[in-house]
Amino acid sequence: MYAHERSLVKRLADKPFALIGVNSDTDPDLLKARIKAEAITWRSFWCGQGGAWGRIPSQWGIGSWPTVYVLDHKGLIRFEGVKGDKLNAAVEQLLDEMDSDKKRAPGK
Amino acid sequence: MRTPCAIWLLASLTGGVAAQDLGRARYQALVDDYVQAAQDYLSERRKVFASTQYKQLRKARDSSGMRKLTASVVNPAETFAQQFMELAKAHEGKAIEADCLVWVVLHARNDLELGRRAVQGVIDRHINTKAAWALSINWFRVMPIMLNETTEVFRTIAERSEHAEAVAEALWAQKRLASGDRNLIAKLEARIREEAPDSTPALRLLGKEFRKSRLQTGMAAPDIVGKDIDGHTFKLSDYRGKVVVLDFWGDW
Numbered sequence: 046m047y048a049h050e051r052s053l054v055k056r057l058a059d060k061p062f063a064l065i066g067v068n069s070d071t072d073p074d075l076l077k078a079r080i081k082a083e084a085i086t087w088r089s090f091w092c093g094q095g096g097a098w099g100r101i102p103s104q105w106g107i108g109s110w111p112t113v114y115v116l117d118h119k120g121l122i123r124f125e126g127v128k129g130d131k132l133n134a135a136v137e138q139l140l141d142e143m144d145s146d147k148k149r150a151p152g153k
Numbered sequence: 154m155r156t157p158c159a160i161w162l163l164a165s166l167t168g169g170v171a172a173q174d175l176g177r178a179r180y181q182a183l184v185d186d187y188v189q190a191a192q193d194y195l196s197e198r199r200k201v202f203a204s205t206q207y208k209q210l211r212k213a214r215d216s217s218g219m220r221k222l223t224a225s226v227v228n229p230a231e232t233f234a235q236q237f238m239e240l241a242k243a244h245e246g247k248a249i250e251a252d253c254l255v256w257v258v259l260h261a262r263n264d265l266e267l268g269r270r271a272v273q274g275v276i277d278r279h280i281n282t283k284a285a286w287a288l289s290i291n292w293f294r295v296m297p298i299m300l301n302e303t304t305e306v307f308r309t310i311a312e313r314s315e316h317a318e319a320v321a322e323a324l325w326a327q328k329r330l331a332s333g334d335r336n337l338i339a340k341l342e343a344r345i346r347e348e349a350p351d352s353t354p355a356l357r358l359l360g361k362e363f364r365k366s367r368l369q370t371g372m373a374a375p376d377i378v379g380k381d382i383d384g385h386t387f388k389l390s391d392y393r394g395k396v397v398v399l400d401f402w403g404d405w
Contacts, residue, residue, distance in 0.1 A: 050400070053398070060396075061394060061395040061396060062395055062396045062397075062398075063392045063395045063396075063397050063398075064397075064398045064400060065389065065392060065397055065398070065399050065400070066399075066400045066401075066402050067377070067379075067399065067400070067401045067402070068382070068402060068403060068404075069401070069402070069403035069405075070403050070404050070405060071259060071291070072259070072260075073382060074184050074185070074187075074188045075187075075188050075191055075192075076382055076404065077188075077382055078188045078189075078191075078192055079192075079404045080382065082192060083404075088381055088387065089381060089382065089402070090377060090379035090380065090381065090387075091379070091380060091381060091382045092379075094255075094287050094290070094291075095290040095291075095322075095353065096290075096291075096403070097403065098290050098291075098322075098353070098357070099290075099353070100353045100356065100379075101377055101379055102401060103353050103354070103356045103357040103360060104356045104359075104360065104363060104375075105360065105363065105364070105368065105375075105401075106357075106359075106360025106361050106362075106363050106364040106368070107360075107401050108360075110401055110402065110403050111400060111401055111402045111403075112400075112401040113398060113399065113400050113401070114368075114374065114398075114399040115396070115397070115398055115399070116374050116396070116397040116398075116399060117396060118393070118394050118395055118396055119373075119393070120373050120374055120390065120393050121371060121372065121373055121374065122368060122369070122370055122371065122372050122373075122374050123370060123371075124370070125368075125370065132398065136396055136398065139396040140396055143396065
């Protein structure tokens with residue numbers, strides 16, 4: 046279930062990359078146990094007992110779960126709703142862009 | 154014996170600990186035991202889904218057979234619900250009771266009588282607390298328990314509760330239960346906007362607009378400030394300078 050996320054995090058461990066979750070489970074104790082059992086190492090905002098109706102998903106208008114946004118290093122939304130190979134490709138593209146930006150502006 | 158049980162037993166033996174502390178320790182011990190039982194239950198269910206028998210039933214589109222097979226793994230929530238209700242009874246009117254009643258509503262799916270007692274307990278004794286909010290925001294859990302009395306539950310919370318977020322969520326619940334009655338929905342939305350403009354339901358009403366105006370490709374992602382599961386505050390903007398996959402997820 047979490048194999049793709051785990052592999053992404055492991056593969057990009059030494060890159061400027063972060064997987065950040067917004068979690069909608071309502072039972073905090075069970076969630077903690079599941080995080081441990083599934084070796085989920087990435088950090089998540091917890092939406093509280095309101096779960097999918099909590100403040101963060103309410104503000105962002107999240108209507109379906111899971112929903113993924115990919116942000117570049119400037120904090121811009123670059124992709125929405127990508128998964129699997131398309132998600133991998135999106136992340137790789139943004140890491141390449143970041144690398145190119147650095148090369149164009151040495152010393153900054 | 155795991156630690157919370159040991160603390161509870163120790164507290165019971167020393168006799169000098171307040172009843173509330175004993176109740177809280179007992180509550181936590183029950184929660185911990187349930188978490189263990191729930192994990193075992195989920196593991197057994199996964200085994201059923203992976204079994205040859207289940208796969209054959211699915212291939213044959215035998216939904217009745219699939220249901221019977223999955224029902225052979227019993228959800229421990231029902232058994233625990235009885236224990237939470239006993240603990241609630243021992244602490245009537247106290248915060249522990251409210252927590253126990255909410256736990257029952259959110260977890261026990263099959264014992265409707267128990268569920269109804271839990272809902273009624275919140276209405277009677279905890280309507281001004283976060284428990285009324287928890288029921289309201291989880292209106293879809295209350296619905297299969299209270300059936301055609303569900304709307305009345307949320308009407309009562311909206312009219313009588315002094316907990317602002319509970320009132321806002323109770324109005325939202327009524328909106329969701331209004332089954333296409335446009336006039337009623339418009340009235341409820343207006344009440345949310347007027348009476349609770351800073352509430353989560355008010356934000357929810359603006360959700361679609363927020364997506365259009367703030368969450369398009371190329372726009373700067375709005376910051377998120379929140380807490381992780383351990384209660385530590387952090388921000389999405391802490392990760393500026395990195396490529397970020399922001400994943401809205403649930404283990405459900």
